[in-house]
Amino acid sequence: MPILQETPSGLYCEAGDFFVDPWRPVRRAVVTHAHSDHARSGCESYLAARSGAAILQMRLGPHARISFVEYGQSLMIRAARVSLHPAGHMTGSAQVRIEVDGEVCVVSGDYKLQPDPTCTPFEPVRCHTFITESTFGLPLYRWEHPQVVMQEVNAWWLDNQRRGAASLLLGYTVGKAQRLLASVDASIGPIYAHGAVISACRAYRACGVALPEIRSVMDTPTKFDWSQALIVAPPSAMGTTWLRRFGDVSTAMASGWMRVRGIRRRRAVDRGFVLSDHVDWSDLMKAISETGAEHIWVTHGYTQQVVRTLQTRGFSARTVATQFKGEAAGEEAEVSDPAAVDDTNEP
Amino acid sequence: MQRFARLFAQLDQTNKTSEKIRALSEYFRDVDPASAAWALYFLSGHKLQRVVPSGLLRQWAIEVADIQQWLFDECYEAVGDLAETISLIVPRSEGRPVDGTLVQWVEQRLMPLRQLTVSEQRQRILTSWQTLDQVACLVFVKLLTGSFRVGVSQKLVVRGIANASGIDAEVLAHRLMGNWQPSAAFYQALVHPDAGDAMLSRPYPFFLANPLEGTPSDLGDVSLWQAEWKWDGIRAQLIRRGAQTFIWSRGEELMQDRFPELESLAQYLPDGTILDGEIIGRRDGIILPFAHMQRRIGSKQLTRKILQEVPVAYLVFDLLEWQGNDLRAEPLSTRRSQLEQVMAELSRTRAAIQPDHEKQWQLSEHDLSDTQDRAQGRAGGTSATMHFLLPDTLKAGSWEELIALRSRSRDEHAEGLMLKRLNSPYRVGRPRGDWWKWKIEPYTVDAVLIYAQRGHGKRASLYTDYTFGVWDGDVLVPFAKAYSGLTDQEIAQVDRFIRQHTLERFGPVRSVQPELVFELAFENIQLSSRHKSGIAVRFPRILRQREDKPISQADSLATIRAMLGAASS
Numbered sequence: 001m002p003i004l005q006e007t008p009s010g011l012y013c014e015a016g017d018f019f020v021d022p023w024r025p026v027r028r029a030v031v032t033h034a035h036s037d038h039a040r041s042g043c044e045s046y047l048a049a050r051s052g053a054a055i056l057q058m059r060l061g062p063h064a065r066i067s068f069v070e071y072g073q074s075l076m077i078r079a080a081r082v083s084l085h086p087a088g089h090m091t092g093s094a095q096v097r098i099e100v101d102g103e104v105c106v107v108s109g110d111y112k113l114q115p116d117p118t119c120t121p122f123e124p125v126r127c128h129t130f131i132t133e134s135t136f137g138l139p140l141y142r143w144e145h146p147q148v149v150m151q152e153v154n155a156w157w158l159d160n161q162r163r164g165a166a167s168l169l170l171g172y173t174v175g176k177a178q179r180l181l182a183s184v185d186a187s188i189g190p191i192y193a194h195g196a197v198i199s200a201c202r203a204y205r206a207c208g209v210a211l212p213e214i215r216s217v218m219d220t221p222t223k224f225d226w227s228q229a230l231i232v233a234p235p236s237a238m239g240t241t242w243l244r245r246f247g248d249v250s251t252a253m254a255s256g257w258m259r260v261r262g263i264r265r266r267r268a269v270d271r272g273f274v275l276s277d278h279v280d281w282s283d284l285m286k287a288i289s290e291t292g293a294e295h296i297w298v299t300h301g302y303t304q305q306v307v308r309t310l311q312t313r314g315f316s317a318r319t320v321a322t323q324f325k326g327e328a329a330g331e332e333a334e335v336s337d338p339a340a341v342d343d344t345n346e347p
Numbered sequence: 348m349q350r351f352a353r354l355f356a357q358l359d360q361t362n363k364t365s366e367k368i369r370a371l372s373e374y375f376r377d378v379d380p381a382s383a384a385w386a387l388y389f390l391s392g393h394k395l396q397r398v399v400p401s402g403l404l405r406q407w408a409i410e411v412a413d414i415q416q417w418l419f420d421e422c423y424e425a426v427g428d429l430a431e432t433i434s435l436i437v438p439r440s441e442g443r444p445v446d447g448t449l450v451q452w453v454e455q456r457l458m459p460l461r462q463l464t465v466s467e468q469r470q471r472i473l474t475s476w477q478t479l480d481q482v483a484c485l486v487f488v489k490l491l492t493g494s495f496r497v498g499v500s501q502k503l504v505v506r507g508i509a510n511a512s513g514i515d516a517e518v519l520a521h522r523l524m525g526n527w528q529p530s531a532a533f534y535q536a537l538v539h540p541d542a543g544d545a546m547l548s549r550p551y552p553f554f555l556a557n558p559l560e561g562t563p564s565d566l567g568d569v570s571l572w573q574a575e576w577k578w579d580g581i582r583a584q585l586i587r588r589g590a591q592t593f594i595w596s597r598g599e600e601l602m603q604d605r606f607p608e609l610e611s612l613a614q615y616l617p618d619g620t621i622l623d624g625e626i627i628g629r630r631d632g633i634i635l636p637f638a639h640m641q642r643r644i645g646s647k648q649l650t651r652k653i654l655q656e657v658p659v660a661y662l663v664f665d666l667l668e669w670q671g672n673d674l675r676a677e678p679l680s681t682r683r684s685q686l687e688q689v690m691a692e693l694s695r696t697r698a699a700i701q702p703d704h705e706k707q708w709q710l711s712e713h714d715l716s717d718t719q720d721r722a723q724g725r726a727g728g729t730s731a732t733m734h735f736l737l738p739d740t741l742k743a744g745s746w747e748e749l750i751a752l753r754s755r756s757r758d759e760h761a762e763g764l765m766l767k768r769l770n771s772p773y774r775v776g777r778p779r780g781d782w783w784k785w786k787i788e789p790y791t792v793d794a795v796l797i798y799a800q801r802g803h804g805k806r807a808s809l810y811t812d813y814t815f816g817v818w819d820g821d822v823l824v825p826f827a828k829a830y831s832g833l834t835d836q837e838i839a840q841v842d843r844f845i846r847q848h849t850l851e852r853f854g855p856v857r858s859v860q861p862e863l864v865f866e867l868a869f870e871n872i873q874l875s876s877r878h879k880s881g882i883a884v885r886f887p888r889i890l891r892q893r894e895d896k897p898i899s900q901a902d903s904l905a906t907i908r909a910m911l912g913a914a915s916s
Contacts, residue, residue: 138421139436140435259435260425260426262428266835268362270363270366305418305421
């Protein structure tokens with residue numbers, strides 16, 4: 001009997017009688033991180049990493065019963081030994097290590113190996129079975145060092161200031177927005193944010209993440225001169241009337257998908273910054289080999305392509321279905337038009 | 348090269364016309380004239396003869412990226428562009444990218460590749476890939492494969508150069524017509540304040556019509572307008588200068604030796620004459636469907652057979668140059684009456700001299716009488732000869748009369764009417780106001796989505812290329828492909844449907860559970876032995892999704908054949 005089984009509610013551990021990132025309400029849920037497709041409300045109780053406590057509580061609501069543990073702290077849930085380890089995806093993101101009868105399985109959730117000032121770096125965990133995401137599981141996805149990307153962002157902001165245009169930077173509300181805010185050179189000018197981003201920042205600060213001073217767009221007078229400002233907003237703000245107030249504005253999006261021209265043009269943003277909270281192709285391969293696992297379960301993304309590659313490299317690999325409908329037919333539904341499906345996509 | 352790549356990135360990055368013009372004008376101000384000439388050459392859609400087959404480039408990229416063929420193909424599917432895929436997967440060496448001007452890259456690195464052996468080519472190209480940054484690498488591969496396209500029109504490039512040089516955009520557009528070779532001298536002449544113009548073969552920029560939206564009575568008094576049938580053929584300028592004839596398509600392609608019928612007659616035109624009109628297939632006085640023209644254009648050799656089956660006629664409607672003088676500023680009415688004289692003169696000259704070698708183009712008695720009959724009839728025209736016709740303008744005292752005439756378009760083998768303001772000059776490009784095309788309503792068919800394929804470029808990785816079927820008994824037979832007509836949002840919905848309702852995959856093509864019905868529009872419908880359904884359609888596009896219709900209510904081949912009957916009667 002494998003440690004984890006696929007069920008209609010998601011991955012289930014029978015030995016411990018709990019689910020990992022279930023997509024239906026269950027009794028006990030271990031949650032890898034606070035993005036909506038991993039942390040769903042309605043479960044009786046949750047277990048998650050303490051470093052992201054305020055963020056998860058914001059996501060699940062004040063009444064959700066959540067037990068928080070430190071990274072590396074191990075506890076027995078029935079016959080399963082469970083511990084959480086940093087995944088480097090966002091503040092509080094964790095890999096779930098489950099050990100049953102000496103057999104170890106790790107559910108990585110979403111993860112990246114690149115440095116990120118808002119979270120503890122990814123930690124390789126040795127295991128027999130590794131469950132990995134594959135959002136960017138094609139060799140064309142290759143990330144520059146985040147420092148290089150942030151230099152581009154700074155230069156873009158400065159250039160806009162010189163031209164007298166506001167700088168609107170789009171990034172996922174929880175995670176990407178804070179990573180951008182924590183990394184951008186705040187001495188360039190005033191920083192503003194969309195209301196949704198501001199609320200998330202509040203939770204981030206409660207988790208001890210250092211962020212620069214961020215003002216609310218809503219609280220700013222109507223005739224304000226935005227030309228020196230950086231405004232951080234969710235991707236869904238694009239194309240809405242909310243943008244009108246900024247006058248002459250240069251739009252940019254920070255996402256791994258921006259690596260592909262066609263996707264960026266479809267989003268109709270002026271600039272695309274290739275900055276992702278997921279692993280690129282080479283980090284994916286590196287992370288997998290560092291676990292020492294023989295069995296790799298691949299989910300969420302270019303599953304078939306990654307499975308086939310791993311098989312040719314001698315791994316035992318298979319796909320694991322996700323909640324996305326198209327996946328049942330062996331498809332990559334959520335990947336195909338990633339940017340268009342909006343910010344649910346690169347959490 | 349990096350500078351040109353930066354221009355490419357700037358053009359690619361913004362959707363604002365003003366930003367694009369700014370980037371272009373900065374570029375043309377910055378660079379040396381020879382590089383400017385090459386940049387103009389590529390940006391206006393010209394390409395180098397292919398240097399290396401793209402199959403080889405693909406293979407080399409696979410080798411240096413150290414991946415398997417199938418994985419490369421997956422990447423290509425996700426990106427939708429070969430050059431971009433290569434630029435994204437080849438490894439890059441550390442350090443500063445090498446540079447050189449665009450002209451150096453093109454003339455010293457790209458063009459010499461042709462003389463090298465395949466292994467030398469491979470070595471040089473791989474070195475370039477590794478030393479260029481990603482965008483420059485993309486541009487480089489696009490130049491190699493001769494498929495360089497960015498989202499700018501020649502008009503926009505011209506505006507950028509106008510901005511940089513201070514030369515009027517219309518003057519530049521004219522100087523750019525016809526054949527030119529990119530060189531420093533060419534660019535300098537282009538932006539010279541007074542370059543003693545008039546290259547012999549150079550046509551004028553075409554004046555294009557806008558579709559008429561709304562009702563014609565919005566255009567004011569009908570007496571201010573000239574109405575003509577709108578023919579479905581190949582728009583062409585015919586130039587007679589220096590005892591030579593040049594025929595240009597609207598795509599600015601020189602169509603030499605394609606229309607011997609026209610060239611042999613054109614020699615009777617006096618030097619310094621430029622006509623504008625439409626080339627159509629016409630046999631025994633009857634206009635042939637456009638598919639016949641396509642067959643003639645598509646055939647590699649003009650055999651006697653094709654010349655007999657699809658003879659062409661030039662339906663002339665405008666006179667742009669006469670006795671070497673540019674008439675474009677004259678009002679249409681003046682140009683028209685001058686054109687009538689030119690055509691009458693041509694008829695007379697042609698009748699007076701008839702050398703033997705031309706007999707093959709002669710009219711049969713039947714043709715002659717037919718043409719003359721039609722010349723007197725309502726839809727006829729003045730016939731200079733069989734191959735040059737001056738169709739009459741349509742006489743109407745009111746818009747209602749024109750509406751009635753327009754409804755007969757299909758009987759006249761026309762696509763509708765053209766409305767031209769009588770006092771208008773011959774303008775450049777597609778400005779609104781003076782020329783309108785007033786097409787008849789298209790044919791429409793309700794058809795079922797049965798196959799889908801992913802798109803390219805902006806639509807890469809989305810299922811945007813659809814095949815539609817109609818009923819033949821109780822089977823859906825494929826009968827038309829359509830790619831356009833849906834909004835991005837609708838495409839996203841259909842894309843999702845396709846992914847969730849795929850029946851089978853054949854390479855890039857998926858068969859889809861027949862469920863969605865769409866209303867398609869066509870300009871024309873014809874019998875065809877080349878198509879499985881026996882029917883060929885022209886300009887298919889999607890009008891809308893018919894969510895109200897189950898697939899059982901989609902149209903059948905029989906219904907479509909009935910339309911075809913109506914069309915050919």
